[in-house]
Amino acid sequence: MKGLRKYDTLLFFLFIAPWIIGFITFFLIPFGTSVFYAFTDARLPGAVTYQFVGLDNFVEMTNDSIFLKSLFNTLYFVVFGVPVVTIGMLLLALLLNMNIKGIALFRTFYYLPTLVPIVATVIIWRLVFNSEFGILNAALGSIGISKIDWLGGEHTIKPVIILLQVWISGSGVLIFLAALKNVPRHLYEAVEIDGAGKVRSFFSITLPMISPSILFVVIIQTMYNFQLFTESLLLSRGGPNYASYTFVYSIYKSTFTDLKFSMAMSQSIFLFILIAVVTWILMKISNRVVYYEGDK
Amino acid sequence: MRSTRTTSTRYIAGVIVKYVLLCTALLLFIGPLVWLLSTMMKTKAETYKMPPTLLPESITFESFERLFAVQPLMLQWIENSLIVSILVVIGAVISSSLVAYGFARFKTNYASRLFPLVLMTLMIPPSIMMIPSYVLFTKLGWIDTWLPLIVPSWLGGAYYIFLFRQFFLTIPQELDEATYLDGGNRWTVYFRVIMPLSKPIIITTIIFAFVNSWLDFLGPFLYIKDSQLFTLSVGLQLLIGQTSQDFPALAAGAFISIIPIAILYFFAQRYIVEGVVLTGSKG
Numbered sequence: 001m002k003g004l005r006k007y008d009t010l011l012f013f014l015f016i017a018p019w020i021i022g023f024i025t026f027f028l029i030p031f032g033t034s035v036f037y038a039f040t041d042a043r044l045p046g047a048v049t050y051q052f053v054g055l056d057n058f059v060e061m062t063n064d065s066i067f068l069k070s071l072f073n074t075l076y077f078v079v080f081g082v083p084v085v086t087i088g089m090l091l092l093a094l095l096l097n098m099n100i101k102g103i104a105l106f107r108t109f110y111y112l113p114t115l116v117p118i119v120a121t122v123i124i125w126r127l128v129f130n131s132e133f134g135i136l137n138a139a140l141g142s143i144g145i146s147k148i149d150w151l152g153g154e155h156t157i158k159p160v161i162i163l164l165q166v167w168i169s170g171s172g173v174l175i176f177l178a179a180l181k182n183v184p185r186h187l188y189e190a191v192e193i194d195g196a197g198k199v200r201s202f203f204s205i206t207l208p209m210i211s212p213s214i215l216f217v218v219i220i221q222t223m224y225n226f227q228l229f230t231e232s233l234l235l236s237r238g239g240p241n242y243a244s245y246t247f248v249y250s251i252y253k254s255t256f257t258d259l260k261f262s263m264a265m266s267q268s269i270f271l272f273i274l275i276a277v278v279t280w281i282l283m284k285i286s287n288r289v290v291y292y293e294g295d296k
Numbered sequence: 297m298r299s300t301r302t303t304s305t306r307y308i309a310g311v312i313v314k315y316v317l318l319c320t321a322l323l324l325f326i327g328p329l330v331w332l333l334s335t336m337m338k339t340k341a342e343t344y345k346m347p348p349t350l351l352p353e354s355i356t357f358e359s360f361e362r363l364f365a366v367q368p369l370m371l372q373w374i375e376n377s378l379i380v381s382i383l384v385v386i387g388a389v390i391s392s393s394l395v396a397y398g399f400a401r402f403k404t405n406y407a408s409r410l411f412p413l414v415l416m417t418l419m420i421p422p423s424i425m426m427i428p429s430y431v432l433f434t435k436l437g438w439i440d441t442w443l444p445l446i447v448p449s450w451l452g453g454a455y456y457i458f459l460f461r462q463f464f465l466t467i468p469q470e471l472d473e474a475t476y477l478d479g480g481n482r483w484t485v486y487f488r489v490i491m492p493l494s495k496p497i498i499i500t501t502i503i504f505a506f507v508n509s510w511l512d513f514l515g516p517f518l519y520i521k522d523s524q525l526f527t528l529s530v531g532l533q534l535l536i537g538q539t540s541q542d543f544p545a546l547a548a549g550a551f552i553s554i555i556p557i558a559i560l561y562f563f564a565q566r567y568i569v570e571g572v573v574l575t576g577s578k579g
Contacts, residue, residue: 022451
């Protein structure tokens with residue numbers, strides 16, 4: 001019997017072997033060695049000669065004004081982008097949750113932009129936001145607003161990137177939509193009898209009931225915005241004047257342009273700690289405001 | 297009589313307001329896509345016209361000819377993307393279902409101790425792993441091959457393992473026991489019982505893995521420098537630089553990259569929606 005159990009354990013490891021191999025090779029080893037390198041001055045990945053420099057890299061990055069700007073930009077995206085995108089998703093979900101003929105067709109179309117490859121999205125945005133030939137400036141021109149250099153303006157590029165996130169926000173909308181459908185109808189009927197209007201019932205029933213989904217979406221969006229890179233790389237190359245230069249852009253540049261591999265790893269670890277701390281704070285706050293059914 | 301008329305007028309007004317709201321929002325979401333289609337079918341000269349024409353004066357598909365003339369590798373890139381995505385799909389289904397079966401059906405302490413690690417890897421921000429992975433693939437000599445894009449999926453993707461495991465847990469254990477009584481073993485259960493009952497989750501995984509692989513930009517962008525080996529997304533990036541002033545050709549390129557996913561979406565909407573709601577990840 002004991003031998004049989006041992007054999008079964010062996011079989012278990014055989015079944016999960018692909019994951020174990022993947023976990024060790026593509027996660028533990030690269031992550032472990034990279035953390036090690038974060039405290040050295042290695043310039044190239046796998047450099048033979050390097051010295052331990054302790055926390056020097058971390059000190060150096062806080063002295064780098066462009067890095068600080070990328071930190072500021074990333075925080076901008078988190079602080080403004082996350083609420084805007086989340087509220088946008090929620091409003092769209094409410095819209096798509098209406099009981100009306102043909103709503104299924106609307107839902108189908110709203111999700112389409114989310115499935116557009118990011119490079120194609122950027123091409124579309126270049127067509128729409130082009131300052132000379134774009135449709136947006138033409139439309140604004142017809143109501144007397146003069147041309148705006150959307151992608152080339154220091155003050156417009158960040159809002160444009162946030163808007164792009166709203167455009168591809170279909171997954172969040174779906175999550176909210178599913179949550180809205182799960183709110184028991186009898187709760188609405190109950191407050192209706194108490195004479196509550198639409199707005200009241202939204203704040204006293206809908207919001208608390210879907211708060212777990214809101215927390216989930218906020219955390220996903222926060223992580224996404226902390227890691228924003230591809231959008232600013234493709235849309236504006238981090239510019240103009242570093243206005244869309246993000247944290248991960250810094251990491252990318254440290255590795256591939258400056259060839260400061262150790263610095264890139266120190267920055268990655270810094271980002272990791274930042275995300276972990278912010279997520280932890282969000283969870284702590286949410287313990288007070290998120291309502292879980294079945295919690296007593 | 298009078299009161300019913302006001303309620304019905306009110307009702308109709310409400311419906312109209314709803315449709316107006318829906319259509320305005322729809323315009324914002326579909327408008328840019330329509331603008332893409334319209335630009336694609338214009339002549340190059342027409343795109344410079346002020347004010348811009350909403351619809352092409354005469355529909356032409358010259359943009360595609362110019363696209364393939366400027367970038368003869370377009371077809372190669374489409375083929376590359378398809379090959380990579382299909383190999384990713386096969387790997388994701390086979391390996392993730394095997395691993396998930398291990399976690400769902402073996403009563404060993406290791407299973408309950410190791411599974412949280414699977415979930416933990418889901419919470420690690422991908423950009424943290426960007427540089428470490430790049431270093432690893434450099435050392436393995438995998439730069440300028442498709443291996444970095446394909447091999448990880450053959451070693452069990454955490455999302456898919458999670459999805460499969462949750463699904464397997466809903467399949468009654470009695471079926472396994474009946475198979476054992478008939479003389480079957482673990483493999484028989486996996487092949488004859490579990491997998492045939494798991495069609496919905498297999499289809500979800502196929503679609504998700506395909507879409508994610510097709511949409512992936514950063515992976516191929518970092519690991520592949522040889523333009524012959526580009527996937528379509530990275531190829532398009534090159535195209536932006538080459539034809540930045542030829543808007544119709546650019547639009548045509550973008551259009552080509554959207555088609556496979558759009559077709560898939562219209563046929564397999566249900567699975568995509570379910571997958572997104574289950575995992576919260578972008579389809």
